[in-house]
Amino acid sequence: MAPLGAVVPLLALLVVWQMAAVRLDRPWIFPPATAVLEQLAHPLREHYASGSFFSNTVISLLRVLIGFALAAVAGITMGTLMGSVPFVRRAVEPITEILRPLCPIAWLPFAIAVFKLRTLPQLFGFTYTRTLWDQMQLGMIFVIFVGGFFPILTNTLDGVASVRRNYLLLARTLGASKRQVFVHMYLPAAMPMILTGLRQGLGLCWFVIIAAEMMIGSDSGIGYLLMYASDNSAMDLVIAAMFIIGAIGALLNFLMRGIMQRSVSWKGKEV
């Protein structure tokens, strides 16, 4: 049963919105709720030459998942190394601290200059696959990678650096090699912080992809559809796209939180 407390305010909002929009009668600025809901009810409808809500959302999600996966691997590896080997941290941290505050979108022109419009299949020797993989531009993926990398890196680094020295001694006396210390001590000990980093990173990746898709040069993705609809004064599509983006962002966060709660039940209960 849906909680009544959440449904009533939502319905009230929709009613007020609808009444205001009908009274204003400027749908290209402020479309009625029914027009937006009608668009949301048809996720497979093709819009202009740019595809449907569904196909563009899948493209955006796939870009994010690829970029995020790369960021996770690189961020966790680097963070663990930097957190456990002081020399590596001293050498690398000045660089990451300069690059970290930079908005990931600022990397886009550079990424496009480097990768041109090359796509993921082209990297593996395919020319044109006629699938949505052709929409996986390396420049886009790079920018998402940058967006996810830094929160994952800094959280992993903090998590590993704050591991109690006792656990290191315990692992070493029980015979763990240097590699085993990484895998069986540092990684699990830092896992609560790593998961926090992954959650922040995934959220930021979703922010970044929408912004990147709205930039000039993009021709697909839910952010692109939003921008394209805006250029065509289809404000009902714009607001429907905003709903979808917000809902998916919330869903990703919800999923990550669920994983966190299940996998690190020991957090805060060290004895």
Place this chain on the structure above:
Amino acid sequence: MHNAGVASYVLELHNVGKTFRSDSGVTVAALRNVDLTVHGGEFVTLLGATGCGKTTLLNIAAGITEPDEGYLCRGENVKLGESIAYVFQHYTLFPWRTTLSNVTFGLQMRGVSRRTRKSKARELLAKVGLAGFEKARPYELSGGMRQRAAIAQALAIEPSLLLMDEPFGAVDDSTRAELQQMLVELWEGRDMTILFVTHNIDEAILLGSRVVVLAERPGRIVRQFDVDLPRPRDRNRTRFTELFLDIRHSLSGGLD
């Protein structure tokens, strides 16, 4: 077999010293001129007040800390990461692992098969009285149960030298008595040497085949007592009380 032959030493410290320098430049002589020989199969208790360098001595024995004066020799096959186990007072178990997989940790690092290490761990958990708690996480165990699990974790690697740093310091009296008895029984059934740090005179006599008394600033050995009492030891025996008074006298030696 507790033979104390000439070549059977597990640990020999010669004139060992260690000085720590704090960030503010204060130097603390943690240990000075420590000579100590530990033979195979002995149960040696290191007794002294807090801050007398007992833990430093244990860390030097383990090979975690290097002495900056003197030198030490370890017996054959006595090596950190192989045959030296260390039980701490706090943070003795990995909080993200179950009790069972804490005990299997050392065997896992040695590449022992999952099946073998699990059955061995179950056996050890039963021996320390934790049968049925295999799946519990450390935070679900009481302080005494955690130390039981930590002892099982240490014994799983079949150490020839077991180092213990006030392992029963944070448990209540009746639990401590149970743990002490259990530890002695586990030691008697094994070819294992124990170096046990405590600040409790009663515990030192009850457990040790030898009590090594340390004084502070700088940490140094003031006297050693062979405990010639039969086990299980009885606190009400006159000899126990005599030893207790002798040791207490030597502990406060610098004062009177």
